[in-house]
Amino acid sequence: MIVDIFATENLLFMIPVASIVALLFAAYFFKDVWSKDKGTPEMQKVSDAIETGAMAYLKRQIKTIGIVIMILAIIIALCTFAGEPFSLYLNYKVAIAFVIGASFSILSGFIGMKVSVNSNIRTSAAAKRSLGEAFKTSFRGGALSGIAVSTLSLFGLFMVVLIYNALIGDGDGLTPSMTPTLHAVVGYAFGASFAALFAQLGGGIYTKAADVGSDLVGKVEAGIPEDDPRNPAVVADLVGDNVGDCAGRGADIFESTAAEIIGAMVIGTAVVTYGGMDNNWVFLPLVLMAFGLIASLVGIAVVRMKEDDDVVKSLNKGYYVTIALNIVFLAITTYMLLGEKYWVNFFIAGIVGIGLGLAIVYLTQYYTGDHKPVKGIAQASETGAATNVIEGISVGLESTVLPVVCIVIAIVATYLLGYTAAPEVLGVKIEPMVFGFYGTAVGTIAMLASSAFILAEDTFGPITDNAGGIAEMSGQPEEVRDRTDKLDAAGNTTKALTKGYAMASAALAAFLLFAAFFEIVAEVKGVSLSDVFNVNLGDPLVFVGGLVGAALVFFFASLAIRAVSKAAGEMVEEVRRQFREDSGILAGTTEPDYAKCVDIATRGALKTMVIPALLPILVPVVFGLIFRYVVGPVVPGFEAYSAVGALIMVGTIVGILMANFLNNGGGAWDNAKKYIEEGNHGGKKSPAHAAAVVGDTVGDPFKDTAGPSIHVLVKLLSTICLVTAILYL
């Protein structure tokens, strides 16, 4: 058995060590947050309503996802009887890994939601006392989520690898190999991505349907403030923050790390097989993530905020500490696992990955913070909603450009660093391409190593958002809301950062998953990876794969945005109906029917999430089979997997741009509205503000439904093809 955690030279022992330390941290934060008081009975009443709504939604969502997952698992398991080579790649072992991956992904979402609903109320209560205490409570809540999900991701994957390796063994080659184990484990990545897409999409539709619906009638038509208890959709809106931002993002980060680590390990096996390296190259991604978890813990621990401190600056301090530690750990890990001869290039590749993360964070701040683009949108609001929307779309489209430039530089640099590090025999490099891919793998993992910290930062935002809602609804004094608003504004920035970060890591990781796909092709054909890794767009039959991949992203974005529009429309009708039929609601004498709105959001999300979530599975499989069995036979030498490869790759390119466009455009609109609310261009209630509210509403499904879902879609496209590669051969 290769995966030997008692061998010190592979550093694998770091994984349980880091996991245990992380769980101790988590336990401490859990005790700390849970020990905080839950405020007044009014606050608790609101909080209970939120928790009930969120639990009810998650339960129904899990049921829906569960059915789909079971059907898919059975299909995959049935392939066990299809005979070789088919059953080598699709079998009950893959099916079980798929179910485990999906379950853990759902569990991550559940943890995110559970922590969040319990921290919201306590943050709200703490905000009655001081800003510092509110910050501490919400950030520790976020940190608890971040640590729990990251540990689940790392330790869960490690256990799966360990157990599968024990059951399957080290292959029948001359040297022990991780390849057979990883064949089964790709199912885990697929399951994680698949469940995450549902969670992110369903949660995203829920939260924005409720948000848009409640704002359109409450804020715009009735003129009551945000989170006003008279608004029938307000509870649904608060539930949405928990199931969308917290549960959805938890599942998303879980699948990101799972898929990307597995992709990196597959590249590691290629380096072992073709480059003759030892299996430490396969374990490096896991070990790096373990160290990264520890770095994140330290980063989280150093975050401190005094009453007058800038929130984002306080968080950044922790982020920089995390990064600095990760650089040290990166040097140690690459040196110890890759050896003196190879470590320098891969260490630098890791630095490039970390640098990419920083660059993206900076660019996202530029495009969605109070800088020229956001001010331009605010300025355009002076001439009405139409120019606000036009300017916002223009900013969103533009904001894709510089991140792409950074991503291009990072891909080229990490690839060339790996490429030039390849060993030479008689002056000829041995499989330099595979080493090149390994360079991008190290870059990706180094970037991802801070993910626990990033998720902590991300979850802190929706917690404070909800805390503000609870304060507003339970009629707390103005100063309480002011404190949570200050934290919420910082949360908006960190949320945008996370999305940029996740997208950049997906872009850099894309090659890991592409290469993993072709590695399976190479294996089945018994040739080298570089012999089959050919996606020639110059072949019209491959080019059309690219067209289909691009159209898939556009279609998915359309469906995700449409789903929000539809569910929000129903919500608007319901809120209007309640206002119309009971004049006591707006007068504040009768309590509106919150449950009805919660129900509309729940049904709306569940009904509309299934088709777009199945799209990234059905399209590549159907396309691949048509090209394998109908088109392929006409043209000798044509390989359907190549056309499927083009579908994934161009889909990924378009997905990266589309997600950036949607995320940044939405973020910029949001902050342009906030900028006007600060008193610019006439401030609140001015015509410019009304125009900015339209833009902000348009941006809602962009940045919280379609954008983050496309991030998962891109990963799912790769993992589904990875699992089904054998079908196109």
Place this chain on the structure above:
Amino acid sequence: MIVDIFATENLLFMIPVASIVALLFAAYFFKDVWSKDKGTPEMQKVSDAIETGAMAYLKRQIKTIGIVIMILAIIIALCTFAGEPFSLYLNYKVAIAFVIGASFSILSGFIGMKVSVNSNIRTSAAAKRSLGEAFKTSFRGGALSGIAVSTLSLFGLFMVVLIYNALIGDGDGLTPSMTPTLHAVVGYAFGASFAALFAQLGGGIYTKAADVGSDLVGKVEAGIPEDDPRNPAVVADLVGDNVGDCAGRGADIFESTAAEIIGAMVIGTAVVTYGGMDNNWVFLPLVLMAFGLIASLVGIAVVRMKEDDDVVKSLNKGYYVTIALNIVFLAITTYMLLGEKYWVNFFIAGIVGIGLGLAIVYLTQYYTGDHKPVKGIAQASETGAATNVIEGISVGLESTVLPVVCIVIAIVATYLLGYTAAPEVLGVKIEPMVFGFYGTAVGTIAMLASSAFILAEDTFGPITDNAGGIAEMSGQPEEVRDRTDKLDAAGNTTKALTKGYAMASAALAAFLLFAAFFEIVAEVKGVSLSDVFNVNLGDPLVFVGGLVGAALVFFFASLAIRAVSKAAGEMVEEVRRQFREDSGILAGTTEPDYAKCVDIATRGALKTMVIPALLPILVPVVFGLIFRYVVGPVVPGFEAYSAVGALIMVGTIVGILMANFLNNGGGAWDNAKKYIEEGNHGGKKSPAHAAAVVGDTVGDPFKDTAGPSIHVLVKLLSTICLVTAILYL
């Protein structure tokens, strides 16, 4: 000299014949339209103001483009002294062809504008008498433009080919070859695309800045009707229709046919070189277009409308006649030029191309006509501007999917038809890939053969739009405006169709230009096309080319949309200023300062068009040179032209989707507004209408600036790389 117009078997004589017939037709229409009366002195005053504004703008635009073209031409000409192989591909002959192509492209725009300003006033005068007469005048004006531009395109290209062939000769190979001639002639395609991008972009910015600016203050704020003479921006708006829709589209159609015929001819030379066919295969595209011109003339001639007829149906009749004739001509041409053994497959490929055109027309009608998508947007307007915009974006994104499916089917079908037609030696097909490309070439040209009819249909719309404006401004009775409105509504549909048509032909033609690019690479390297035509996205250094191509399209769209937003903002300020400073304007007692608004639109368009227009030139060249000289040398065997190929190809894929999204989204918003104005959802002045006006305004720069410009951008990307291919070798 191969290009022998006196040899009957190559059918080349059809080109002068068709051109002469077309010019006779044009002369007749010219006499007919110009003989019509120009209405009342008030109408003439308005018309004169429009003509002056349009001429002033075009003159300044030509000056700006002229400078850029001259600089580029000098750079290309200077390469003559760079030594071989450089000077074989970039030299003074290419520079001259470039200048000729650009000049003809500008001339096409000029013809479109000139015909349009002269037909507007006469259509307006005719509308005082009857709908039928107004239709006849406007359609004959459109037809005059269509015929003139198509003839210029066909005959101009033919003359350039003829003269260059005479000067350059038939190559020094064993068999006479068109290759040396076509090397120089690609400059013509590049010049045509380059000038067209300026014309389409500048005109598009002009027209939408004026339109958005005049609507926002006039219709929305002051509540005066469209084209009301009290609106200071109204003349600028009417000028915009002429310089954007007429001049811009004229240049666009000119470059489309030029670039696509040349691409098809280059593929023809490849068939000759590798497949051993005769030069008739090279001439087929020209001959097909000549027959297509005649078919369009007949189609135009049969268009008749009685007073109560449906306008679109009357136009469709002519379209179907054109298509039917084109099918007959296609059979004759393929049979005579390709011979008994080969014609059937290519005839069917042509039918597929024509079928794609029909399918796109149908789908565009579905997404932008009064069907489910448009009604959905109208419905969403009930809940405000935000849901209207969200729904419109969703419709636009979705509308890309089915056209892509049709394009994929057409590419695969035409390619396989050509592929399977390749001659065999001992059971092995000879260069089937090249024959496959030739299949897509025939499909493209068959589709494009109706272009004169399509342009006639397209130009008729803006003519009636302007006629309505003239009627409104000169205070004609309501019924005059009602008649032009009826024609204008049909014009909106035909305009959307043209854009879909142009985009589909660009998609199908994409491969002609890609293959032409690689054909040059093959020649320089002295190998076969299939040896070099490899754009392997699996190579990270090639993949990043794809990322850059995709980002280029997003960036261009951003700049084009931003330009409108900026110029429209200035227009809004100016109109508001005039209303504020002179209360006599809104009272109707003083005449507003129209010239000031015309000047703002002119300066706005000229200032903002240069950078986005240079982008598709600078990005591939800079990228290619960096990858040739900096990145390439690190990796043995890496070819920079391959990365440039990925840039063009993925740029084309993303461009196709983005253009469809922008064109159809904009069209759907426009018609949703019209649908509400017909009395649905509360009709005019209802809250739903106000919401729909916002969506319509957002759609303006989508459908009339960014969308059509991206269509030209895609072509320009290919032609610039075609001309500069030698740089990346």
